[in-house]
Amino acid sequence: MSGMSKIVKTITSISIPFILIYGLYVIAHGHLTPGGGFQGGAIFASGLVMVLVAYGSVWTMEKIKEKNLTMLESLGAFCFILIAFLGLVFGTVFFNNYLVGSNSIFGTVPAAGSGLADINTAGVIPLMNFAVGLKVIAGLFAIVLVMAYAISKKEEK
């Protein structure tokens, strides 16, 4: 599997930024609109799978090592549980939303009543969405990447 034709590669190169930005948008707006860490991560991983199909698994494996993906996945899980335990330190209980009302990042309280959605709200929930998104991106892409690489190695024999 050494990649597909030049047309496919060009179309992939043109459309990949939009897919990746959309996936990151779904992750970043997880506390306001439908979607969140898992859904945005699945969209992002789908875009990466498109690159894998277009350019071939050997080329992709050279660029992104499977070891690094495993590390990113563990980092996502670690960040999630770290943020949860920081609630115990800064607040009172596990998973405490200690950032709300602190006026720092994601810290403002939205105005009462239904108005326009404000991205800079919700405390630790967007940060946890980013952690889950990182884990889902790395995990789902690692599955497909290792499977494609193993099959291409098997075909060489």
Place this chain on the structure above:
Amino acid sequence: MIDELIHFVIPLLIIIAAIVAILLRDLLASVIALAAMSLLLSLEFYILQAPDVAIAEAGVGACLTTAILVLAIKGTKRKEDEV
């Protein structure tokens, strides 16, 4: 009126796509039918007002599962054995 029609047509199309996926002997075509079923299922989730589930179904069911199954067919064989 159009609302009830959509609620009738899309489940029917899901059932048809699932039956086609089972009946086809060519496994690659079967996987494509399964992807179509997954896409219709995400549309059904959307019209049942669960957009969260619809996004997850469209991303995982219609794209990643299809990619994994196509790779599995590439690694094994394409035609199902006759019984």
